[in-house]
Amino acid sequence: MSRSSGFDRQITIFSPEGRLYQIEYVFKAIRNVGASTVAIRGDDCVVIAVHKKVSDKLFDPSSITCFHRISEHVALAAVGMSADSLSIAADARSESAEFMYNYGYEMPVDLVAQRMADKAATKTQQTWMRPHGCAGLFFGIDIERGPALYRTDPAGTSVGYKACALGNKETELTAFLEKSLGEDATEPADLSLNGALKLAVAAMRDAIGNEVVVGDLEVMVVSGENAVPRMVGMEEMEGM
Amino acid sequence: MAALGVGYDLAATTFSTDGRLFQVEYAGKAADNSGLVCALRVENGIVFAAEKLMHSDLLVPSWGKRIFTINDNIAIAISGLLPDARQLVTRARDEAANYKSQYGRVIPVSVLGDRLSLFMQMYTMYAAARPFGCSILLGGVTDGKPELFLIEPSGLKRGCYGMAVGKGKSKQEARNKVETVVDTLPTMDIQRGVIESAKIVLSLHDEDEDRHMELEVSALAADMDHAVFTAEQTEQITNLARGELDAEE
Numbered sequence: 001m002s003r004s005s006g007f008d009r010q011i012t013i014f015s016p017e018g019r020l021y022q023i024e025y026v027f028k029a030i031r032n033v034g035a036s037t038v039a040i041r042g043d044d045c046v047v048i049a050v051h052k053k054v055s056d057k058l059f060d061p062s063s064i065t066c067f068h069r070i071s072e073h074v075a076l077a078a079v080g081m082s083a084d085s086l087s088i089a090a091d092a093r094s095e096s097a098e099f100m101y102n103y104g105y106e107m108p109v110d111l112v113a114q115r116m117a118d119k120a121a122t123k124t125q126q127t128w129m130r131p132h133g134c135a136g137l138f139f140g141i142d143i144e145r146g147p148a149l150y151r152t153d154p155a156g157t158s159v160g161y162k163a164c165a166l167g168n169k170e171t172e173l174t175a176f177l178e179k180s181l182g183e184d185a186t187e188p189a190d191l192s193l194n195g196a197l198k199l200a201v202a203a204m205r206d207a208i209g210n211e212v213v214v215g216d217l218e219v220m221v222v223s224g225e226n227a228v229p230r231m232v233g234m235e236e237m238e239g240m
Numbered sequence: 241m242a243a244l245g246v247g248y249d250l251a252a253t254t255f256s257t258d259g260r261l262f263q264v265e266y267a268g269k270a271a272d273n274s275g276l277v278c279a280l281r282v283e284n285g286i287v288f289a290a291e292k293l294m295h296s297d298l299l300v301p302s303w304g305k306r307i308f309t310i311n312d313n314i315a316i317a318i319s320g321l322l323p324d325a326r327q328l329v330t331r332a333r334d335e336a337a338n339y340k341s342q343y344g345r346v347i348p349v350s351v352l353g354d355r356l357s358l359f360m361q362m363y364t365m366y367a368a369a370r371p372f373g374c375s376i377l378l379g380g381v382t383d384g385k386p387e388l389f390l391i392e393p394s395g396l397k398r399g400c401y402g403m404a405v406g407k408g409k410s411k412q413e414a415r416n417k418v419e420t421v422v423d424t425l426p427t428m429d430i431q432r433g434v435i436e437s438a439k440i441v442l443s444l445h446d447e448d449e450d451r452h453m454e455l456e457v458s459a460l461a462a463d464m465d466h467a468v469f470t471a472e473q474t475e476q477i478t479n480l481a482r483g484e485l486d487a488e489e
């Protein structure tokens with residue numbers, strides 16, 4: 001293993017097998033520190049659920065969130081190191097506002113994600129700055145293409161997803177999503193807003209355990225035409 | 241434990257094999273390395289209490305402040321490397337003044353918190369700089385509602401009902417004491433809050449290890465500008481707090 005011979009200490013150095021170990025370590029950071037997050041793109045909606053467990057009595061849970069509004073119709077769920085998440089949210093807002101100023105229309109979801117990914121990629125090629133320890137899920141309803149869900153990671157990749165999972169229980173959640181929505185799914189899934197919400201809760205229960213209740217989840221959705229991303233309250237998720 | 245981060249802990253820009261930033265974690269340890277500071281969010285305001293460790297009898301009392309006024313309705317209590325923290329206090333004052341100048345209204349506490357959080361996070365991103373070795377307790381009143389935030393060297397900002405920082409080994413004890421009063425805080429008034437926070441700080445001061453200490457207490461409320469209590473007032477508070485602590489034993 002080349003680990004001990006120093007190929008993993010700096011961003012710009014390739015290991016003999018051609019791997020960039022520092023990038024791989026950043027992904028470990030996201031998995032270890034990030035809250036379990038599941039995102040589903042429905043027929044006319046996008047649903048993102050984050051498992052929020054604030055175990056310390058002294059902290060006010062209402063002040064802790066993974067969600068950030070980027071522009072009127074675009075939001076971000078950032079998973080990983082909290083302070084870094086705030087930083088990329090602020091950056092994305094700035095990019096979005098500049099785009100609006102330059103071109104006169106709101107920056108589409110896929111472009112925000114691509115721009116943030118391109119910025120993240122520059123940090124993998126220089127030593128003076130480290131990559132952000134968080135992955136971002138940019139989502140919204142695109143006026144031309146409908147519901148959009150894009151995942152941006154510190155390696156500089158930006159990809160569109162039908163459904164995706166991040167954080168602590170990433171593997172288990174992804175397995176559940178592939179089973180329910182993949183090509184081999186036994187029955188077509190209900191991807192209306194309600195259906196997607198139910199699926200998100202079911203994914204959490206499958207991955208984390210049946211003791212997960214709706215109150216442990218922080219959920220944000222965007223649905224319908226030209227809709228603004230909004231938080232989902234407990235009343236709307238009753239019975240799921 | 242000491243060898244855990246070996247090799248991966250020399251720069252803030254290096255992630256360890258399991259994705260940790262050791263320099264930032266070490267900065268967190270520096271942040272706990274000072275006298276205890278405690279803050280409580282009570283019904284209509286915030287109270288701060290800080291333990292100022294006077295290492296020598298030659299020091300003039302009332303210097304070495306740990307609680308700073310940012311503007312009339314916002315204050316910061318600092319823990320860790322005090323010179324680092326003073327830079328943050330200056331930054332906070334600039335941000336607050338800039339916001340007022342630009343938007344024409346007083347900066348909301350959580351907005352100031354976000355700005356300080358981003359500022360502190362920025363120093364964890366560059367190889368040429370080091371993270372701040374201090375944690376700050378930012379408290380204030382916005383639109384009549386009190387808000388309290390803990391901001392750590394990584395830039396992580398969390399809202400709190402009450403919090404204690406500092407004194408490495410007894411930080412957990414201090415937080416446990418805050419937890420015992422946390423349920424009564426939403427209906428507690430400022431006067432009661434001041435005594436409770438003083439009690440927490442005084443009860444954890446170790447006479448043998450840390451010798452002489454000076455208590456610094458302050459409060460702010462929806463109808464009261466932030467003010468650090470004078471020496472006479474602090475003495476009264478200390479006597480009341482000690483009286484209650486003795487009675488409890």
